[in-house]
Amino acid sequence: MRRHNSAMVLAEVLRRPGLSRAEVAAATGLAKATVSSLVDRLVAARLVDETGPQSATGRGRRGTGLTPSPTGPHGLGVEIGVDYVATCLVDPTGGEHAHRVHPGDNRGRAEGDVLADVARAVSGAHADAAERGVPVGGLGVAVPGLVDGKGIVRAAPNLGWSDVDVAAALGGDLPVLVDNEANLAAVGELAAGQGIRDFVLVSAEIGVGAGVVLDGAVRRGTHGFSGEIGHVCVDAAGPECSCGARGCLERMAGPAAVLADAGVRTRAPLDLALAELVDRLSEGDDRARAAAHRAGTLLGLALAGAVNLLDVPAVVLGGGYARLHPWLAEPVAAELDRRVVAARWSPTRVLASALGARAAVVGAGQAALRAILTDPDTYVRRVTTA
């Protein structure tokens, strides 16, 4: 009961910062005394700040305004990339801090070595938090692969991983939430708020994945394996993909394919190769532009299938595709217009991710934070009994 009420009180403060205890009581229907004692706990755990007397609103007496605390428990976001490990901190108001990227090719390395690097990066992020004088409330970890409902990485082909328990490997006392990088990028995108609550975010790193968002919630599917748009077939007679099938989007229009088509040497980190591609595209290089156009057409074909199936009003290009958005948007939109049956009544917007390459790590931090904000009492008990 206290757990439920505590969540209700905090949700109200997050939704309308500045409310007094009495106003929270009125909004939630809880007794004033109950609200006051819940708020005291939230203040003690630094989830809520008291900001001095509210400005007078004309009626009733002044109360102390309550706001989410920017120095409260932070979500620590981690992204295990194929050629980097990234971390960041997200504060209770949603602000992101201390974004760090540690380059390093993780392909073909022993998973224990990679996880040791990840643990070092996490230690670094804890040091960032300590330096800012803020607590870390939990970890979110983005992984480029299939993550099941229990957080086990069933397969991350580009890392060569199968059945890896990342949460156990990172150990520690904090809750650890592990999810697919595109799902977490979608969480980041939702939090960044381009004002859309229904979309498919397609994210290109070394691999290509998607986050499916309906009614403001990421749909992880029955087993957690949704969003595998990289293995949607765009040409049944196409070349064989690492997954064993033929003509998958990732194989034909993923970053490696675009770079090869454009005549840009693929190398680690991918970021550098993409930067070179963007340079050539900006200069109007014909081969680069033809490669981007071809990739955009195939991406549009796959996205048209998703939009025909789900009727979402927007698709979001994320990760590497976000950087290529200026050259991909037109062919993607053209395919959507050609292939989406309802296009005449509901044209689909083709947006670039607001967070670009940071989406997954920020989304990981947001997800860790959200786990606390939607169940603050569990956090409060954890820190007050520690």
Place this chain on the structure above:
Amino acid sequence: MRRHNSAMVLAEVLRRPGLSRAEVAAATGLAKATVSSLVDRLVAARLVDETGPQSATGRGRRGTGLTPSPTGPHGLGVEIGVDYVATCLVDPTGGEHAHRVHPGDNRGRAEGDVLADVARAVSGAHADAAERGVPVGGLGVAVPGLVDGKGIVRAAPNLGWSDVDVAAALGGDLPVLVDNEANLAAVGELAAGQGIRDFVLVSAEIGVGAGVVLDGAVRRGTHGFSGEIGHVCVDAAGPECSCGARGCLERMAGPAAVLADAGVRTRAPLDLALAELVDRLSEGDDRARAAAHRAGTLLGLALAGAVNLLDVPAVVLGGGYARLHPWLAEPVAAELDRRVVAARWSPTRVLASALGARAAVVGAGQAALRAILTDPDTYVRRVTTA
């Protein structure tokens, strides 16, 4: 408030038929007097029956058992097919009655003429209800096309319709709910209950459409245009579809394509041509079997895209595909196995629709019924003030 409580009481009776008023009060947390007066209204409107003293359960006194009334308001389902109009009645316990199919090719006819036929079929269904001595509570209408959130048929290409207000055309005092036939087939499938709450139902009539069901709810999309799997591309270089795009599933593996491939003359009603195809398949006709195998492979390719995106544990073959299930299931399953990245951890079941060709019309009746059962008080007020 009464509206909410009335819905709660009826939901409890539907969930656990046989409860007494006191047991409903205990289960809902409402006062016994409140429950009793709500039940009186539900009984007066024939939504609930009193079934005499409950059998003794060993504790407490006996009460009158409450059950959903099979003679209460029925949902009248209508399906406007391309070459038939069908109707049925669905009683408050979910039982279906008086299923009627009126053959007749509706292609190229003026929409007013078709709607006049539909109105006649609806009158016939009302007569069926009158003969049974049961009231009709509302209509559900299944249409093979894009239906927007307001129930306007934006486009039904195989009927040649655009912007048709079916509800207004059918007039009358009853509420009319209009939706895409595949969405309503999915409603029927959910009610028929093969025990799955997450699936994609792909339904083949003249056209091919899908109902996307997640967490037990049909996802209609932002504008109501979801489920257009018939226009998912299965071969970018394929033949042109009526929608203007190339290589759509409907064009390459819809009933017309399968029949042509198999060398069976397409004719109205489609049903007869499919019956001939089924005969040939049963006899082991090579050409027919090759055609079904080819269609199943393409269907599997399109469904693999949907499963990769949504991670649903089952696909359901509906309408014409349900009749071909014995020959489609294997190639569909093979493609799912080949193309779904998570197939190893979550093999997808390939089911035949439990309702077959009746799914859309039964789903239409179920949807009309559900509108009453989820808001019984509105119905009660309607019939008691009439």
